[in-house]
Amino acid sequence: MLALFYIFIGVAIGVSVWQITRIMDFRGSIADDNDNAAQGKYAIGFLAFLYAMMIYCLIFMNVIMLPESASIEGEHDDNLFDITFWLIGVVQFIMQFLIFYFTFKYRGSKDRKAKFYADSHKLEFIWTVTPAVVLVVLIGYGLWQWNNVMDLSDSEDPVIIEVYSQQFNWKARYAGADNTLGTGNVNFIKGMNTMGVDMSDKNAADDKQVTELYLPKGRKVHFRFRSQDVLHSAYMPHFRAQMNCVPGMVTQFGFTPKYTTQEMRDLPEVIEKSIGINKIRRAKGEELYIFDYLLLCNKICGASHYNMQMKITVVEEDEFDEWLSKQPTLSEVIK
Amino acid sequence: MSEHHHKETFVTKYIFSQDHKMISKQFLVTGMFMGIIAVLMSMLFRLQLAWPDTSFSIVEAFLGSHQTDGIMDPDIYLALVTIHGTIMVFFVLTAGLSGTFSNLLIPLQIGARDMASGFLNMISYWLFFLSSTVMLISLFVEAGPASAGWTVYPPLSALPQAIPGSGMGMTLWLVSMAIFIASSLIGALNYIVTVLNLRTKGMKMTRLPLTIWAFFVTAIIGVVSFPVLLSASLLLIFDRSFGTSFYLSDIFISGEVLHYQGGSPVLFEHLFWFLGHPEVYIVLLPALGITSEIISTNSRKPIFGYRAMIGSILAIAFLSTIVWGHHMFISGMNPFLGSVFTFTTLLIAIPSAVKAFNYVTTLWKGNLQLNPAMLFSIGLVSTFVTGGLTGLVLGDSALDIAIHDTYFVVAHFHLVMGVSAIFGMYAGIYHWFPKMYGKMMNKTLGYWHFWITIICAYGVFWPMHFIGLAGLPRRYYTNTNFPMFNDLADINVVITLFALVGGIGQIFFIANFFISMYRGEKATQNPWKSNTLEWTTPVEHIHGNWPGKLPEVHRWAYDYSKRVDADDDDSDYLHGKDFVLQTTPLLEGEEPS
Numbered sequence: 001m002l003a004l005f006y007i008f009i010g011v012a013i014g015v016s017v018w019q020i021t022r023i024m025d026f027r028g029s030i031a032d033d034n035d036n037a038a039q040g041k042y043a044i045g046f047l048a049f050l051y052a053m054m055i056y057c058l059i060f061m062n063v064i065m066l067p068e069s070a071s072i073e074g075e076h077d078d079n080l081f082d083i084t085f086w087l088i089g090v091v092q093f094i095m096q097f098l099i100f101y102f103t104f105k106y107r108g109s110k111d112r113k114a115k116f117y118a119d120s121h122k123l124e125f126i127w128t129v130t131p132a133v134v135l136v137v138l139i140g141y142g143l144w145q146w147n148n149v150m151d152l153s154d155s156e157d158p159v160i161i162e163v164y165s166q167q168f169n170w171k172a173r174y175a176g177a178d179n180t181l182g183t184g185n186v187n188f189i190k191g192m193n194t195m196g197v198d199m200s201d202k203n204a205a206d207d208k209q210v211t212e213l214y215l216p217k218g219r220k221v222h223f224r225f226r227s228q229d230v231l232h233s234a235y236m237p238h239f240r241a242q243m244n245c246v247p248g249m250v251t252q253f254g255f256t257p258k259y260t261t262q263e264m265r266d267l268p269e270v271i272e273k274s275i276g277i278n279k280i281r282r283a284k285g286e287e288l289y290i291f292d293y294l295l296l297c298n299k300i301c302g303a304s305h306y307n308m309q310m311k312i313t314v315v316e317e318d319e320f321d322e323w324l325s326k327q328p329t330l331s332e333v334i335k
Numbered sequence: 336m337s338e339h340h341h342k343e344t345f346v347t348k349y350i351f352s353q354d355h356k357m358i359s360k361q362f363l364v365t366g367m368f369m370g371i372i373a374v375l376m377s378m379l380f381r382l383q384l385a386w387p388d389t390s391f392s393i394v395e396a397f398l399g400s401h402q403t404d405g406i407m408d409p410d411i412y413l414a415l416v417t418i419h420g421t422i423m424v425f426f427v428l429t430a431g432l433s434g435t436f437s438n439l440l441i442p443l444q445i446g447a448r449d450m451a452s453g454f455l456n457m458i459s460y461w462l463f464f465l466s467s468t469v470m471l472i473s474l475f476v477e478a479g480p481a482s483a484g485w486t487v488y489p490p491l492s493a494l495p496q497a498i499p500g501s502g503m504g505m506t507l508w509l510v511s512m513a514i515f516i517a518s519s520l521i522g523a524l525n526y527i528v529t530v531l532n533l534r535t536k537g538m539k540m541t542r543l544p545l546t547i548w549a550f551f552v553t554a555i556i557g558v559v560s561f562p563v564l565l566s567a568s569l570l571l572i573f574d575r576s577f578g579t580s581f582y583l584s585d586i587f588i589s590g591e592v593l594h595y596q597g598g599s600p601v602l603f604e605h606l607f608w609f610l611g612h613p614e615v616y617i618v619l620l621p622a623l624g625i626t627s628e629i630i631s632t633n634s635r636k637p638i639f640g641y642r643a644m645i646g647s648i649l650a651i652a653f654l655s656t657i658v659w660g661h662h663m664f665i666s667g668m669n670p671f672l673g674s675v676f677t678f679t680t681l682l683i684a685i686p687s688a689v690k691a692f693n694y695v696t697t698l699w700k701g702n703l704q705l706n707p708a709m710l711f712s713i714g715l716v717s718t719f720v721t722g723g724l725t726g727l728v729l730g731d732s733a734l735d736i737a738i739h740d741t742y743f744v745v746a747h748f749h750l751v752m753g754v755s756a757i758f759g760m761y762a763g764i765y766h767w768f769p770k771m772y773g774k775m776m777n778k779t780l781g782y783w784h785f786w787i788t789i790i791c792a793y794g795v796f797w798p799m800h801f802i803g804l805a806g807l808p809r810r811y812y813t814n815t816n817f818p819m820f821n822d823l824a825d826i827n828v829v830i831t832l833f834a835l836v837g838g839i840g841q842i843f844f845i846a847n848f849f850i851s852m853y854r855g856e857k858a859t860q861n862p863w864k865s866n867t868l869e870w871t872t873p874v875e876h877i878h879g880n881w882p883g884k885l886p887e888v889h890r891w892a893y894d895y896s897k898r899v900d901a902d903d904d905d906s907d908y909l910h911g912k913d914f915v916l917q918t919t920p921l922l923e924g925e926e927p928s
Binding site for chain 1: 386408409410413483484488489490491494497498583584585586587588592597598599600601634635636637638639640641642643665666667670673674677678681682684685688689691692693695696698699700701702703704705706709710713716717720721724725727728731732733734736737739740741775776777778779780782783786789790793794797798800801802804805806808810811812813814816817818819821822823824826832835836839840842843846847855856862863893895896897898901904905908913928
């Protein structure tokens with residue numbers, strides 16, 4: 001691969017230099033009718049290239065994209081995304097066609113006279129109002145969904161989890177039997193108390209600290225995010241969830257998992273994506289990939305930013321309760 | 336103008352020049368030099384992204400102690416993306432673009448002898464030069480240059496413990512930016528004053544070419560927003576060096592609790608993006624102004640909807656100052672604010688759409704002279720549409736949650752402001768090169784340059800949307816640690832190949848630029864048969880621009896192909912030819928357009 005690459009670079013530079021010396025001998029500077037004709041044709045050629053690439057990517061890259069939303073709240077995200085994408089897709093295809101087709105169609109020549117056409121209030125009115133009307137729909141749906149996602153006040157009996165970030169790992173704390181998190185501050189970080197929990201707070205004793213997230217299917221999860229050093233961002237792409245972790249403040253986000261990890265692995269699109277990935281991994285002799293939910297860091301946070309992740313497992317509620325009951329409480333860990 | 340005949344020495348003519356034409360060339364060449372560096376950086380980190388475990392002797396040669404056996408270190412990867420972004424946004428597309436063309440065109444197109452203050456103009460350039468130098472020096476600091484991303488969010492940028500680049504490298508970055516902002520403000524004030532006060536007789540605001548409108552409004556946005564970045568930088572300097580806590584609070588790092596209490600990084604984000612978003616339009620509007628002028632001239636048609644174009648420039652400028660929060664939907668700010676910013680952000684689609692439709696209508700039934708400048712302008716409209724449309728996805732807060740800070744964003748902003756603005760800059764250079772150097776650029780090389788560049792631009796940034804939709808975060812040194820991203824590896828290779836070809840293809844431009852400067856065909860006075868005032872000045876530069884009296888303006892800038900009978904497209908040209916200089920008085924009974 002590498003040799004090929006250097007050959008490729010060498011050839012590219014060689015061709016450039018050769019072409020440049022050759023071309024500089026032609027001293028033309030202003031396009032004449034022949035240039036207009038040639039460039040007009042190239043514009044159509046380019047339009048074909050652009051269409052081919054756009055269509056190729058839209059069809060064949062479907063398989064690499066994220067599967068459908070794994071959270072109930074994210075369903076409307078997917079829906080709104082589809083609407084927006086169809087809309088801009090259509091506009092994109094039409095506009096690119098007009099731009100490059102006009103370039104070809106109206107390429108200059110001695111026999112042509114341009115139309116003197118400076119203004120049309122009717123046309124301008126149309127293309128001011130049309131986008132405005134379309135936007136009303138997009139903004140309306142978008143804002144409704146935004147409030148839907150961000151409003152955490154109405155859910156009953158949510159699971160409360162603190163997600164804690166530092167360079168370069170994630171930890172989590174479950175609120176325990178009282179479903180209330182003990183407060184935390186960096187001043188309490190000491191020994192086993194790596195998340196800086198205030199152990200004098202009576203809510204803290206039954207909290208449970210873990211390094212992997214378990215979530216129950218079908219129950220709302222409230223996340224509280226903290227960071228002890230720099231900005232991080234908790235990115236859970238499969239759930240359409242993301243929130244920055246900001247030192248000095250607590251941020252929050254919530255969603256309801258819709259599929260267990262196992263159910264997600266059985267989705268056709270996930271199976272298809274996994275097959276593609278495993279073809280590559282097999283060729284390299286690497287361990288095969290099995291789908292898992294992940295939490296990634298998505299705000300530049302230092303040298304190992306690219307490797308800051310935490311596994312998320314979604315299970316049925318009874319399995320979740322069982323798992324949680326096995327985790328030790330903070331009062332047992334921090335003596 | 337007898338007072339202009341005093342003898343110029345080499346130093347006053349070429350170095351400490353106060354002539355706007357020379358200063359514009361200085362901005363251009365400095366901007367191009369910085370651009371070459373930033374493009375080389377992008378090619379280096381594209382190598383890393385395509386072949387993360389492969390050793391490259393190029394990497395070894397360029398990065399010295401920041402690599403091991405030809406594989407770059409994660410720190411320097413972040414430094415490269417940081418400096419690439421900084422240089423491209425500020426040094427190339429702000430100073431290089433605005434500095435060059437505002438300086439060249441404002442006096443020439445409004446009919447002024449020079450800028451309002453030639454001295455301040457000179458200072459503006461030399462501050463820019465100084466800040467470029469400081470930025471380049473920062474590349475050679477032992478711990479590496481600033482590497483917290485071009486947005487330099489604290490605490491990462493404030494704490495050397497967090498990343499080595501936040502030591503001396505970051506200090507120099509901040510010093511450089513502070514000087515840069517001073518340069519930019521002095522320049523902008525000069526542009527505003529010049530446009531308001533030095534227009535020649537008859538040059539009403541409603542007769543200004545759209546280039547001038549764009550430069551004028553850009554300068555106003557700059558004056559409104561750059562000082563805020565300066566304050567943000569100053570507060571960051573205080574936090575870093577004097578122990579204040581504007582942006583920092585409750586930090587435990589390297590085994591100890593730091594003393595900072597009560598600050599918030601979100602404050603920095605607000606201040607930064609209060610410049611950062613208008614900055615997008617500081618970059619883009621001049622390019623759009625240049626495009627308006629070039630598309631109209633080369634279509635031999637008036638720009639469609641002149642007043643609507645001015646209106647949309649003003650609308651974009653106004654809206655640009657109240658949308659910064661869309662960079663911060665998930666920063667932890669109040670969700671209600673997110674709603675407001677979604678609303679204002681999506682409104683920008685309206686004036687942007689008006690501009691795009693007006694360009695296409697200008698092409699319609701034109702007589703398109705497909706010069707390289709024209710092709711780049713058409714290319715700009717194309718990338719502006721492609722990149723702009725995905726803004727509807729990102730500007731919608733609900734959708735932004737899922738793709739914020741992924742490669743989808745990288746693809747979006749590169750197309751809509753990066754590639755578009757660069758295309759505008761290239762278009763401007765091809766179009767006004769005869770005015771700057773008295774020579775013509777070679778068209779064949781220009782064509783090669785254009786087609787290579789646009790094919791590669793789309794080859795790089797179109798597929799990039801999809802790896803973003805696969806959930807790949809930006810600023811990852813490598814994605815090999817995530818099996819779920821393994822299937823993106825091939826796409827990354829394709830993107831890198833396009834990037835390398837596109838980067839190397841710029842040799843066509845560089846060669847054309849410098850060879851034409853010395854050996855190019857001699858320019859005629861009005862090579863593109865344009866209407867605007869700069870083409871009434873002599874080819875050889877003189878101080879004061881016009882040898883005799885200043886020209887008087889009698890009409891707007893877009894009387895191309897005006898007919899005897901306005902309703903009959905087959906009738907003869909009103910003035911016997913398809914263009915009418917702005918200095919031509921109205922004929923008897925002629926309706927002003």
